[in-house]
Amino acid sequence: MIEFQAVTKRFDDGTTAVDNLDMVVEAGTITVFVGPSGCGKTTSLRMVNRMIEPTSGTVLVDGEDIRKSNPALLRRRIGYVIQQAGLFPHRTVLDNVATVPLLSGWTRRKARARAAELLETVGLDAAMGKRYPSQLSGGQQQRVGVARALAADPPVLLMDEPFSAVDPVVREGLQDELLRLQADLDKTIVFVTHDIDEAVRIGEKVAVFRKGGVLAQYAAPAELLSNPADDFVSSFVGKDRGYRGLSFLQADGIQLGGVSTMGLHGEHLSGERPSTVGGPDWTLVLDDDGRPRGWLPPGVVIQGEPAEEDLRPGGSLYTEGTALRGALDAALSSPSGLGVVVDDAGRYTGVVTAQQVIDLIEERRKDAA
Amino acid sequence: MFDDLSRYLSSTSNQELVLTQLLQHIYLSLLPLVIGLALAIPLGWLAHRYRAASGVVFGVSNAVYTVPSLALFVVIPVVLGTQILDSLNVVVALTIYTTALLVRPVCDALDAVPFHVVAAATAMGYRPVRRFVTVELPLSVPVLSAGVRVASVSNISLVSVGALIGTGGLGVLFTSGFQISYTAPIIVGIVLTLVLALVVDLILVGLRRALTPWLRAGGTT
Ligand SMILES: Nc1ncnc2c1ncn2[C@@H]1O[C@H](COP(=O)(O)OP(=O)(O)OP(=O)(O)O)[C@@H](O)[C@H]1O
Ligand SMILES: [Mg+2]
Numbered sequence: 001m002i003e004f005q006a007v008t009k010r011f012d013d014g015t016t017a018v019d020n021l022d023m024v025v026e027a028g029t030i031t032v033f034v035g036p037s038g039c040g041k042t043t044s045l046r047m048v049n050r051m052i053e054p055t056s057g058t059v060l061v062d063g064e065d066i067r068k069s070n071p072a073l074l075r076r077r078i079g080y081v082i083q084q085a086g087l088f089p090h091r092t093v094l095d096n097v098a099t100v101p102l103l104s105g106w107t108r109r110k111a112r113a114r115a116a117e118l119l120e121t122v123g124l125d126a127a128m129g130k131r132y133p134s135q136l137s138g139g140q141q142q143r144v145g146v147a148r149a150l151a152a153d154p155p156v157l158l159m160d161e162p163f164s165a166v167d168p169v170v171r172e173g174l175q176d177e178l179l180r181l182q183a184d185l186d187k188t189i190v191f192v193t194h195d196i197d198e199a200v201r202i203g204e205k206v207a208v209f210r211k212g213g214v215l216a217q218y219a220a221p222a223e224l225l226s227n228p229a230d231d232f233v234s235s236f237v238g239k240d241r242g243y244r245g246l247s248f249l250q251a252d253g254i255q256l257g258g259v260s261t262m263g264l265h266g267e268h269l270s271g272e273r274p275s276t277v278g279g280p281d282w283t284l285v286l287d288d289d290g291r292p293r294g295w296l297p298p299g300v301v302i303q304g305e306p307a308e309e310d311l312r313p314g315g316s317l318y319t320e321g322t323a324l325r326g327a328l329d330a331a332l333s334s335p336s337g338l339g340v341v342v343d344d345a346g347r348y349t350g351v352v353t354a355q356q357v358i359d360l361i362e363e364r365r366k367d368a369a
Numbered sequence: 370m371f372d373d374l375s376r377y378l379s380s381t382s383n384q385e386l387v388l389t390q391l392l393q394h395i396y397l398s399l400l401p402l403v404i405g406l407a408l409a410i411p412l413g414w415l416a417h418r419y420r421a422a423s424g425v426v427f428g429v430s431n432a433v434y435t436v437p438s439l440a441l442f443v444v445i446p447v448v449l450g451t452q453i454l455d456s457l458n459v460v461v462a463l464t465i466y467t468t469a470l471l472v473r474p475v476c477d478a479l480d481a482v483p484f485h486v487v488a489a490a491t492a493m494g495y496r497p498v499r500r501f502v503t504v505e506l507p508l509s510v511p512v513l514s515a516g517v518r519v520a521s522v523s524n525i526s527l528v529s530v531g532a533l534i535g536t537g538g539l540g541v542l543f544t545s546g547f548q549i550s551y552t553a554p555i556i557v558g559i560v561l562t563l564v565l566a567l568v569v570d571l572i573l574v575g576l577r578r579a580l581t582p583w584l585r586a587g588g589t590t
Binding site for chain 2: 072076082084086087088089
């Protein structure tokens with residue numbers, strides 16, 4: 001747990017970077033600091049590992065005032081990842097990752113073994129350990145940066161725009177990876193970004209800062225999108241927050257539709273049509289376990305088993321009980337216009353249309369008003 | 370002329386003289402290089418770390434470097450109380466020159482170390498001294514080595530001047546040659562000075578390569 005108590009940072013030139021910050025970052029959560037450039041996110045972050053000392057106020061890590069700890073020792077217990085990865089160009093990837101264990105007095109052998117293990121954890125081939133950082137792609141360098149921060153198994157991880165220097169596709173992969181890692185590791189993570197999409201995607205709590213280092217709102221992402229505290233927050237989260245908000249609406253209340261289905265061996269499973277003749281509607285083909293395999297277009301006539309080339313690949317699947325955004329994505333990406341809904345085991349349970357999702361949003365909006 | 374040379378070099382006493390002066394020359398030029406570098410590193414760090422200090426440090430080092438070497442060779446014995454012919458004078462004088470020459474390259478080299486790398490080292494929990502020795506210094510080698518190469522050549526040529534006041538080195542071959550109007554020792558002296566400068570430079574290049582394996586890794590960024 002990290003606690004800011006009335007923390008203010010005023011630089012020598014009179015700039016107030018952080019103004020009377022009071023907040024609690026819960027242990028074991030990903031908390032995102034978001035806000036426009038210059039609003040004090042980095043300054044707030046660096047006051048946690050004493051890279052910057054507050055002008056007034058107190059920062060507590062796990063209940064202890066950080067001023068009582070020696071800065072170097074404190075930092076070895078707090079992982080830190082920055083935008084340019086900040087890897088040591090003169091050390092191999094493996095030795096980069098082994099940095100903090102070595103500083104903490106581990107033997108070189110043990111530190112390297114630990115480092116090799118961590119490379120795998122962040123999804124890098126152990127053979128990459130021998131390379132120098134300049135021989136890695138930007139995304140790989142960021143992974144090494146994360147591995148290095150995790151090496152001594154610190155309970156707290158500070159990440160300052162760790163993924164903003166990589167392209168959007170790689171970034172999304174890295175975000176997923178971080179969420180997957182966090183599910184196992186259960187660290188207290190503070191993550192700085194100025195990308196609101198990134199913030200609501202990975203944050204369990206989001207702190208929105210405004211210029212002058214003032215905390216504008218501190219809430220769960222769903223709350224932030226549905227209930228912005230003021231005009232600044234609402235304009236910062238943006239016009240398309242309706243769509244982002246779908247990430248947090250549940251789909252309960254949607255009446256699942258049915259569609260004719262057939263098995264992989266041509267057996268008729270449901271719907272009003274014989275199994276050997278294509279019907280007037282789309283037919284969903286399921287495998288033996290009831291998992292969707294693809295769509296058979298209307299009017300296609302097949303004899304016996306549907307062949308692979310008869311099938312149109314389906315769009316994304318929507319798993320029951322997950323956020324509504326997935327239902328809309330499924331409907332829009334399906335060749336039939338029908339989003340395929342599956343249960344936790346991936347078995348077909350029904351279909352949903354985009355119109356149904358939109359109607360539900362309208363309904364919710366009326367309820368809220 | 371080649372006759373002269375071969376006759377000069379066939380004498381055992383001349384051979385001994387040349388070898389002794391060559392070793393003396395190496396000692397007189399390289400010892401100050403090492404000490405000067407060791408002094409320039411903290412001074413350059415001071416200039417790098419505190420902008421206010423950099424004005425003073427660079428001002429003094431520039432001023433020192435403009436003092437003629439011969440004058441320095443003559444003044445140092447007075448200041449140190451050493452004998453005028455003591456080779457220590459040359460070591461001290463060249464150490465001062467080397468330090469003055471290297472302060473700026475050291476500062477530039479430290480400035481060239483990416484700021485975010487140093488900040489990352491601090492955030493990992495490095496204490497300042499260890500960070501300097503294991504992160505900043507190794508990363509400053511590429512820029513610094515250029516300065517060290519200049520200083521080594523400068524020292525090797527300046528040691529010859531010391532011979533004018535009789536402190537030894539290959540310059541002795543010049544002065545004795547002039548005195549007796551005999552070109553053979555002069556040519557031997559010039560050739561050996563050039564070869565020495567070249568060999569030392571090659572060694573320094575090799576050293577730099579050995580210290581910077583990551584530069585040869587053929588990066589993508
Ligand atoms: N060392 C410093 N001296 C003076 N002012 C500073 C210093 N560091 C930061 N500031 C100022 O403090 C404010 C907050 O800076 P900070 O780096 O925390 O912003 P940020 O939210 O991280 O911005 P960005 O998104 O651009 O990284 C800015 O106005 C900045 O100019
Ligand atoms: Mg910042």
